[in-house]
Every structure is written in structure tokens, then in C-alpha cells.
Amino acid sequence: MPEPTGPAHRRWVRIVVWAAGLSAAAIGLAIPFSYWGYRFTHSMTNDGFVETRIVHLAPQTAGLLVRVLVEENDRVQAGQVLAEIDPTPRQRELDLARSKVTAATETLSFAKATLDRLEQEYPRRVAVAERDKDVAEALWKEAQTRLEVTRVRTDKAVKEAEAGVDAAKAVLLKAKEDNDRYQKLYAERSVPQIRAEEAARTYGTAKAEHTAVLARLDTARAELGQIRISEREVEAGRQTIDKSSETLGLAKLGSLQIEEAKIQVGIRAAEVEEAKRAADTALTQLQYCRVIAPFDGVVVKRYRSPGDNAPVGSPVVSIYNPKLIYVTANMEEDRLEGIAPGNRTILWIDRFDRRFTGKVVWVGESSGANFALVPRDVSTGEFTKVPQRIPVRIALDPDDRLPRVVPGLSVTVAISHEPGDATWAANEAAAMRALAAQGLSPVVPPAEGAKK
Known part of the structure; x- marks a missing residue:
């Protein structure tokens, strides 16, 4: 069958071409406008990391290390014995x-x-x-x-x-x-x-x-x-x-x-009390022969093995609390406008295909440059302005993938500009402080043979 070549056909072809061109132009303009609109309503950075509080557990009395009962990546429970110093002298x-x-x-x-x-x-x-x-x-x-x-x-x-x-x-x-x-x-x-x-x-x-x-x-x-x-x-x-x-x-x-x-x-009577206090101190020193997990956590590093001489304060293992996982986004100082505690965030963790969501807990009060090992001295010589970064802590929303979110992962963060929720942020910060404080009061079960 011969193709139509008349004026009417050519007119329809021109209409289709113009329509396709206009559609492509509209799509091409919509994408950058949408991107720039998103950038005006969000602060973004790829300088984000998954973080937690690492607790370095060390014996509170010196001696010969006779047992180390955990390995790296082991999950431990609060009160579990992780290592033991030779209790005989104590x-x-x-x-x-x-x-x-x-x-x-x-x-x-x-x-x-x-x-x-x-x-x-x-x-x-x-x-x-x-x-x-x-x-x-x-x-x-x-x-x-x-x-x-x-x-x-x-x-x-x-x-x-x-x-x-x-x-x-x-x-x-x-x-x-x-x-x-x-x-x-x-x-x-x-x-x-x-x-x-x-x-x-x-x-x-x-x-x-x-x-x-x-x-x-x-x-x-x-x-x-x-x-x-x-x-x-x-x-x-x-x-x-x-x-x-x-x-x-x-x-x-x-x-x-x-x-x-x-x-x-x-x-x-005073001598009796003094002797009892000395006995209590000796009992405490005996209990200190055991390194105890202060909370449910994950062992991330083991430093010593049985037979090592463990001095006071030298870590034997390091653990962290998987419930105390958060993201620290290091935002450039010119992108902090509009960020407030309680703002919603979208997070892309490199390990996962799908994004996570969360909320801002607090915005840092100083930049990391103030705590550098060698602080900058710009009072003399040449000066190059470098945008400073302020840490912003973000709490992750509940997600079934959270057990696989481990400290150190890289994160891209987008924080929406909105009034926020200061009450929620204060409660969340208090909850994080409570979890972090668990490492300060370890459970000390009585050592074997230490019966009153």
C-alpha cells in the first residue's frame, strides 16, 4: 500500500514533531527546576557517617589475664563476663x-x-x-x-x-x-x-x-x-x-x-568498721578481676589474649550498643540555615539500595576545627577561606534493616527546612544520653569464692 505524501500528512507530521519537542523541553526544564527547588528547601551533604559510642572495657585492677571469653563481632548481654584477671592474689x-x-x-x-x-x-x-x-x-x-x-x-x-x-x-x-x-x-x-x-x-x-x-x-x-x-x-x-x-x-x-x-x-568499734571497709575494698578488688559487659552490645575489637599482663585502664575489648546508632552529618556552615532539631531527614547509606529516614536530634555548637590536633593559626601569613563544617546528629527512624547499620558507613544526608520539633529532639537526646550512661555503671557480679 503506498504511503500518504499529501499536504495533510505533512501537516500532521509537523504537529507530532512539535508536540514531542515541546514535551521534551518541558521535561528538560522541569528536572533542573525541581532539583533547584529541592535544594532551596533542603540542606544536603555527602559528609555523613554512621556513628555510635565505643566503650573500651579495661580491668580496674592489674594482673595476669587468664580468660578472654569473647571474640570480635560477638554479641554480648549486660552482666556477661568478657574477660578475667587471675583472682588468686585478690x-x-x-x-x-x-x-x-x-x-x-x-x-x-x-x-x-x-x-x-x-x-x-x-x-x-x-x-x-x-x-x-x-x-x-x-x-x-x-x-x-x-x-x-x-x-x-x-x-x-x-x-x-x-x-x-x-x-x-x-x-x-x-x-x-x-x-x-x-x-x-x-x-x-x-x-x-x-x-x-x-x-x-x-x-x-x-x-x-x-x-x-x-x-x-x-x-x-x-x-x-x-x-x-x-x-x-x-x-x-x-x-x-x-x-x-x-x-x-x-x-x-x-x-x-x-x-x-x-x-x-x-x-x-572503729577498728571493726575500718576492717570491714578494708574487706569491702578487697571484695571490690576481687570483683574487679572480671571485665563485665555494662550493656547489651557488640564486640568490635579485642586487644588482649590469655597470658597477657593487663594493667589498669588498658582496654581488653571494645563494644558498642546497637541501640545507640545515629548519623553525624557534617554540614557546611552556609547550609545550616533552616536546620532545626526535629527536622525530617532522608538518608542514603552506601551499603543499602533503599533510603532511610530520620530526624535531627541536635545541631552542634562548634566546628571540628576547634578540636584539631594542630589548630590553624591565621593571624599571620596567607589566608585561604575554607567553609567550616558543623556536626548535626540524626536519629534513624525504625527500620528492619537497622541491625545491619554498623558504625563507620558513609551516608548522604538531605535535611528538610521546617520548624522542627524541639520537644521530640530533647526527649531523644535524653534517651541517647541514658543509653550512653550505661557504660558508666557496669554490673559487677560477685566473683567465685567471694562469699560473705
Whole structure:
């Protein structure tokens, strides 16, 4: 069949060509206009990376590393033992500290028993000493009374005896004179015999009476010895009173002994507390022999092997929390306008074909140049202006691919310009801080053999 070549056909061909050309021109103009429109409403950068907080776990006590229980890329749970230092020296220190606690406790018990005994004995000793003093004073007074009575009685008896001796002596002298006279007169036959005999009897009686009176005087004077005995009894009573007073004073000093015992109890109690703190420290050092995972995480680096000497603070393994994954976009300073916490973002992670979404958590307050190892000095010499980059943290939205998002991946970021959501951003930042803080308070399970 021959092709149409008439004017009408050519007109339709021109119309189709013009329509195709106009469509192509419209599409060609729409793409750049759409791109530039997107750039005006978004801030973009390909200087983005997936980041997290890497926690370098190190022993808190030095020693020989006897076990490393994890390898790189292992997933661990909070409280899991990752490595262990030889616990033998720390266990011995703990045993020694606990023996000191036992000894200090026994010493404290003895000090308390001594204090109880002194508190019970003190009033009894004082009461006994006071009673002994009262008895001694009563006996001394009784001895004084006996001494006075003896003195009065003896003085009276001596005086009476001396008076009797004088009287008997006078009677004896008169009787002797009468007897001599009557015996002479009887010899001369001047008086009768009966008169001479009567004078002789009277003289004999006077002699006997004189002898008896002398005996009574000797007896009365002998009573003077009883006075000396009574005086010695009084002196002995005085000494007994002094001794009982001294005993009472010593008994009352028991209050000072009680105070000293209380001080000793306080000192022993402080020693017990000190020993317990030392035991707690030794137990902590024993627990520190284990390197514990502070949170559920992934082991990214293992630094040491069994047999190594692990100093304090030297990492054994490094782990991170897969829940604390975020993107840091280093935005040029001239692209920060319009970015606010809570802005929605689109992220292209090089490892994945499909994009991710997220939100801005915060915008950094300084550039990385301030923390460079060798800061720039632009006060002298040539100056070349280089746009500074400010870190912007972005939280990823939930996605089933998140377990495969690992730290270090490169990310292209587009952040929309909108008012944002400051409340959400503050809550998300607080949640991230809470996750990051888990590395500060590791779980420390009790070591084997560390039983109280």
C-alpha cells in the first residue's frame, strides 16, 4: 500500500514533531527546576557517617589475664563476663581482710564484756567500801569510848588505891607504935598480957591491910597497861578508817575505768568498721578481676589474649550498643540555615539500595576545627577561606534493616527546612544520653569464692 505524501500528512507530521519537542523541553526544564527547588528547601551533604559510642572495657585492677571469653563481632548481654584477671592474689587479700574483721570483732566483744563487768562491779564495790568505812568508823568510836572509860576507871582506881595505901600506912605506923609500946610495957609488967596481945593483933591486922592496899594499888596501876592497849586499838581503828577511805576512793575511781572502757569500746568499734571497709575494698578488688559487659552490645575489637599482663585502664575489648546508632552529618556552615532539631531527614547509606529516614536530634555548637590536633593559626601569613563544617546528629527512624547499620558507613544526608520539633529532639537526646550512661555503671557480679 503506498504511503500518504499529501499536504495533510505533512501537516500532521509537523504537529507530532512539535508536540514531542515541546514535551521534551518541558521535561528538560522541569528536572533542573525541581532539583533547584529541592535544594532551596533542603540542606544536603555527602559528609555523613554512621556513628555510635565505643566503650573500651579495661580491668580496674592489674594482673595476669587468664580468660578472654569473647571474640570480635560477638554479641554480648549486660552482666556477661568478657574477660578475667587471675583472682588468686585478690582472694588472698580478701581472706586476710576478713580474718582481720573477725579479730577486730572479737576484740570489740571483749571490750564490751569488760565494760559490762565494770558497770556491774562499780556500784557494788562502792557500796562495799562505804559499808567497810562505816563499820571502821563505828569500831573506832567504840574503841575511843572504851579508852575514855578505861582512863576514868583506872585513874579512879589508882587514886583510891593510893589513898588506901596512905591510910593503911598511917594505921600501920600507929599500930606498930602501939604494939612496940605495949610490948615494952608488957615486958615491964605495966600492962596485962591481953592488952599486949591485942596490940600485937592490931599491928598484924594493920600490916595485912597495908599489904592488901599495896596489892590493890599495884592492880590499879596495872590497869594503865589496858589504857595503852585501848590507845593502840583506837590508833588501829583510825588506820582502818584511813584504809577504808582509800579503798572507797579507789572504788569510786571505777567511774574513770568505765569511761576508759567506753573509749576502748569506741576505738574497737572503729577498728571493726575500718576492717570491714578494708574487706569491702578487697571484695571490690576481687570483683574487679572480671571485665563485665555494662550493656547489651557488640564486640568490635579485642586487644588482649590469655597470658597477657593487663594493667589498669588498658582496654581488653571494645563494644558498642546497637541501640545507640545515629548519623553525624557534617554540614557546611552556609547550609545550616533552616536546620532545626526535629527536622525530617532522608538518608542514603552506601551499603543499602533503599533510603532511610530520620530526624535531627541536635545541631552542634562548634566546628571540628576547634578540636584539631594542630589548630590553624591565621593571624599571620596567607589566608585561604575554607567553609567550616558543623556536626548535626540524626536519629534513624525504625527500620528492619537497622541491625545491619554498623558504625563507620558513609551516608548522604538531605535535611528538610521546617520548624522542627524541639520537644521530640530533647526527649531523644535524653534517651541517647541514658543509653550512653550505661557504660558508666557496669554490673559487677560477685566473683567465685567471694562469699560473705
